[in-house]
Amino acid sequence: MALLSVNNLTKIYKGQVTTAVSDVSFDVNEGEIVAFVGPNGAGKSTTIKCITGIQPYDGGSVIVCGHDIKTDPINAKMNIGYVSDDHATYENLTGYDYLNFVCNVYRVPVGERKEKIQTLADMLEISSALSKQINTYSHGMKQKICIIAALVHSPKLWILDEPMTGLDPRSAHMLKELMRSHCAAGNSVFFSSHVLEVVEKLCDRVVIINRGSIIKTLGEEDLKEIAQTSSLEEYFLALTGGN
């Protein structure tokens, strides 16, 4: 069953003639980890912003767990946990203030929230910082608070935009484990990344975008075949016009 279904998604930014993304279609099924890769400016972040409801789009549809993000945004978003590429949070709130706000918005019962936050915070080794204001956090700590905020309501679909950026090796490993365990519980993960080694090892499928259009979707078999002959990096470079 597809937890995320993107059909012919098209987006044109105000005042621009060319499309930022054009006729983008793909699915993310239950239990899958799907990577979204492409060169800089290919349309990855725009697609993710349209999927999460941050950007309005001009054509096509985005269905999350059976709910259209345009016509039924609240129910669609209730099923998404999102970690943005710039770790957007409310900098003047403390970690606890922010997470409590997120819990209120996603209707996480009071009895559950403290335990969930504590478990995730311990796992990501950020518990001692939760009482401090987010504007005192380092880059990696902000990333971690965003990960906790995205997972605190146990979303069916976890979307991450460039999640590995700024994480130390230990935290990056922990994040990959979290992604695997999230999928093992019957949920899905969809993330964009430039770190093709991670993508190669972690994902069930890879969607490649270039100049606003999907140019290839690689399944598990394709990935195995590529791994045997060369590497995903070489394949990606050849496909997107590199050497």
Next chain:
Amino acid sequence: MTNFLSVFKLDLLMNFKLSGGDKKQIAKKVGLIVLLLVAFALPLAAVLIMLYFLSQVAVFGGYLDELINMIFLAVQLIVLVFFLPSYINSVWFSKDRQLLASMPIGGTAVFVSRMLVIYISTLMISVPVTLIGGAVVAAGSASAGEMYAPLIQQGELTLTSQAQVYGTAGYYIMLLLASLTLPAAPLFVMAILSFPLMKIISYFKRNSALKTIVMLVAYGAFFALIYIGSFALQNSMQDIALDGSMNAFDQLNVLIEKMCGFTRWLYPSYFAASAMCGVWQDGIYYVLTIIACAAAVVLGSKFFFSLADTRAIINTGKENSQDAEVKMKSTGVRLALLKKDLLCIMREPQLAFQSFAGAVLGPIVLAVINIMLPMGAQEGTEQFYPAINAATSVLMIIVLTCGANILASVAVSREGQSFKITRFMPISSRDIVISKLALADVFSFICILIDDVILIALSVFNVVDFFGALISVTLVSMGVNAYSLGRDIKNPKFVYNSVRELVKSSSKTLTSMLVSLIVSVAAMAIYIGISLSGLKGYAASGAIWGAITGISVIVCVIFRYKCVTRMSKGIDVIE
């Protein structure tokens, strides 16, 4: 001063760029400024007329230099009071401090550049006020001889040499120089004050809410002190004998002495005023003092910046909340949004100060105008004063609670890049609009209530006035808040370097002020009109508030009609 020019060019661009060259936006901004000037033209004209007549009299007693220094003092006080928060914000707390610290740019270059930008901003007040004031004083002193010719001929009055200064080139050269250099002294004071103030602000960084409260109380105390000073001055003027033992000119001289005499001790601006009145040596002292101030600021900046460490500015403060018991409460989405907004504002002291200053300033202004204005009542005019007081109070309440409330006018923009969080979370646009309106409306209501209590306590308002003002001004504020929020949703500004850039350079805050000003002038006119029509007591109050409520309902309905739906759609299309 490494890379000073690069930083200065950037600062000029950031602070004075008029909407990126968009002619429509520039015309809009200029139009708004003109409209605001027109709105304030009446009180300004009254002050200038008073200045004209005072300068006519001052030339007989030799008080012209003190009178001119009074204008200079006003300019310097305005600069000090209104630019100190901007100064601290842009010099020490701007968002690009860390970025600039990482670049090969000298600390002094940043300091001097920021100071020059503030200086240029202050010229927008200093130059017009000083030049207009100086021109009015010159015109007044020039007409003194003609105006009082009979008394001079009879030998009852003698003109001093100050009556001739309007004809000297030195007067105008020094006036121009003063208009360009008057901000130097307050800027020098700011530079000295800003460092300890920055340290205090940094100390409170963990307790930002407490800092906001401290700032608001200090702000209120400062204004209260100014008003108490004026009040004391007013009281001292009661000493002027009106029993016939003093002639009119002696009385006026005593009045001017009490009003302006103390300014002869206020240097360096007194040097400039004195030079304008013919003592040219004082002009040299003035120029030397100003150069010394500027040099001290530039040299001192190196010392100040070496003392301040960027991380210390951002992160100092006691980590006292780490072990605090964490309490998590469940609330609805709208309340969660409102609480989040309030926390974010309270923990951004500059924004909190701009947002909540009206709650402090309003009661002080109302208390002072209602205590002081009746004291100036001339014999035979006392019966008009209650109506004039009350009408002025109505005008002030509307302007201070509706026009100065920025909670709605930058409600979306103030979130900056964080605004997208509410976009990817399951929060409807309707909830965002309602929570933002609720915050602005509740704050307006609290301010109106406080102001109302002050007015009923001072017997300016009766019970009907109290409830009439509470209802009608609340309606106006609801309308203005909806209008302001609508404008911000239509054209949000998510990228800004400082709160000053967000609030002061925004045409949205100006238009909210303008709408409130128009409504307040109409309400004032209704109040005075009905009060003078012969109606008395509760009947008059009932008629007044009935009419004002009518206008308020119209304002509220016009701006509030379908606003939530329209704004929700507006939020959906923000890119």
